Amino acid sequence: MTARVLRSAWTQAATMVALIAVALALVWWRGPDWGSVADAFRLVAWSWIVLAFFLNVVSTLFRALSWRLTIAQALPARHQPPLIHVLSSFGVGLIANAALPGRLGELARVATLRRHLPDAPSGTTAALVGTVIAHRLFDLVPATILVAWVLVAAEVPHWAVVATLAAVGVGFALFTVAWLGARRRHRPMVLESMGSVRRVLVMARQGLSVLNAPVPLAGAILLQCLGWLMQLLAVWATMQAFGIDAAFPAAGLVLVLMNVATIVPLWPGNVGLVQAAVAVPLRNYGVPYATGFAFGLALQAIEMVCGVALGLLALAREGISLAVLRRMDDEGESAENAAEGVREMSGEIEPKPEPEPAPEAAPLSR
Numbered sequence: 001m002t003a004r005v006l007r008s009a010w011t012q013a014a015t016m017v018a019l020i021a022v023a024l025a026l027v028w029w030r031g032p033d034w035g036s037v038a039d040a041f042r043l044v045a046w047s048w049i050v051l052a053f054f055l056n057v058v059s060t061l062f063r064a065l066s067w068r069l070t071i072a073q074a075l076p077a078r079h080q081p082p083l084i085h086v087l088s089s090f091g092v093g094l095i096a097n098a099a100l101p102g103r104l105g106e107l108a109r110v111a112t113l114r115r116h117l118p119d120a121p122s123g124t125t126a127a128l129v130g131t132v133i134a135h136r137l138f139d140l141v142p143a144t145i146l147v148a149w150v151l152v153a154a155e156v157p158h159w160a161v162v163a164t165l166a167a168v169g170v171g172f173a174l175f176t177v178a179w180l181g182a183r184r185r186h187r188p189m190v191l192e193s194m195g196s197v198r199r200v201l202v203m204a205r206q207g208l209s210v211l212n213a214p215v216p217l218a219g220a221i222l223l224q225c226l227g228w229l230m231q232l233l234a235v236w237a238t239m240q241a242f243g244i245d246a247a248f249p250a251a252g253l254v255l256v257l258m259n260v261a262t263i264v265p266l267w268p269g270n271v272g273l274v275q276a277a278v279a280v281p282l283r284n285y286g287v288p289y290a291t292g293f294a295f296g297l298a299l300q301a302i303e304m305v306c307g308v309a310l311g312l313l314a315l316a317r318e319g320i321s322l323a324v325l326r327r328m329d330d331e332g333e334s335a336e337n338a339a340e341g342v343r344e345m346s347g348e349i350e351p352k353p354e355p356e357p358a359p360e361a362a363p364l365s366r
Contacts, residue, residue, distance in 0.1 A: 032279070036290030037297075040242060048241030049302065052234040056306040059230035064090040066138060066223035070131045071113075073216050079120040081113055088314045089113035095311020096325050098304060106132045108325060112318055134211065141221045142228035143259070150256050153249035155284045164260055231255060235299060242295045246285040254278050258299065274300055 068086040075081075093109030110128045117124055147164050150156060156164075211217055236251040244250075261277040262270050278299070279292030287295075315322070 032290040032293045036288065037294045040291045040294035041298075043243065044298070045241045045243075048237050049298065052237040052241065052302050053306060055230045055234035055237060056303060057310065059227045059234065060090070060094070060306065060310060061087075062223045062227035062230060063135075066220045066227065067131065067135045069216055069220040069223065070135050070138075071128070073213050074127045074131050075117075075120070075124065079117055079124065081116055085113060085116045088317050089116075091310045091314025092318060092320060092325075093311075094307040095315060095322075098307050098311065099322060099325060104325075106136075112314075112320070135220075135224075138221050138224045139228075142225040143256075145225070146228065146232070146252055147256055150249060150252045154247075154253040155250075155281070156253060157281050157284075164256055228255075234302070238295060238299055238302065242291060242298070244282070244285075244287055244291065244295060246282065246287065250282065250285050253281055254299070257281060258296075271300065 064087050067090060068081075068083060071086065072080060089109040089112040092112045093105035095105070096108035097105030107129070110125065110132060114120075114125050114128060151161065151164075232251055232255050235255050236248060239246065239251055239254075257277045258274055261274045275293045275296030278296035279287075279289050282292040282295070283289060
């Protein structure tokens with residue numbers, strides 16, 4: 001077992017290094033004038049960068065509150081987790097997504113929250129995984145609003161229009177499937193004999209209860225919209241830091257293209273691709289390519305620093321190490337079976353029970 005884990009770790013490390021090397025080579029070869037990029041950073045107004053960072057923190061808070069509202073509809077009242085546990089679990093998911101491939105952070109936050117519910121029934125894990133799926137689907141509403149506004153108010157390149165509409169279409173198809181699944185009254189149990197795909201669908205249905213409650217559903221979507229609005233303002237603040245005097249819809253265009261550029265992870269962070277996707281359209285607003293590229297680097301760095309900082313705070317509060325998160329990735333179970341991966345990780349991060357006191361010796365008879 002140890003040899004297999006070591007081989008897997010070495011293979012993943014070698015693959016990661018190779019992908020990073022290829023990405024850096026492409027960025028260096030096809031990138032901007034790096035002297036101009038350095039000059040753009042020298043002229044940055046750092047007070048705007050600080051504001052953008054705090055706006056990202058507020059955006060994360062709104063998203064975590066949206067997830068809590070979704071959880072409230074999926075679990076019975078006696079098993080509702082406290083807000084602090086939801087926030088902490090969400091933070092663990094942020095740093096897991098930053099440190100591990102494959103969006104394992106979504107399972108990490110479920111596993112972290114599940115250990116705070118020791119008295120909840122066995123189906124709670126499946127329901128929590130479903131709430132994560134529902135929570136991700138709620139992004140479709142603010143994303144659609146943002147895309148519609150950008151298409152009307154901003155100067156969008158043709159390639160960006162096609163890619164954006166395709167992403168929105170796929171999102172609507174997934175949301176429709178989820179809503180129809182939530183409408184079904186019968187919720188089957190998650191059985192070991194089910195295939196991986198069917199198990200995921202059943203888990204999603206168990207966590208999509210919020211779709212049948214109009215008021216909580218509206219509240220969860222509103223919180224997601226507020227999260228996106230804070231992120232949009234963070235993009236605008238970063239534009240001010242770099243002296244980019246473009247119309248406000250340009251910030252919306254940047255936010256849309258950043259999300260489109262990260263849908264398919266071609267290499268870690270898609271560094272270079274994200275910056276090019278941001279810098280090329282900004283040329284229509286009179287922004288030099290090097291300045292737009294530096295602006296894109298700063299945007300991605302702010303988002304990453306926000307996630308890592310909040311994640312480290314959450315790890316410290318939960319008493320979890322990054323090594324535990326890496327072990328989950330090394331074992332590779334979560335990619336094949338989400339529920340099993342969460343159960344294994346919950347066991348890994350479960351605090352060790354305190355040893356029971358030894359029974360007192362019986363008194364000796366005289």
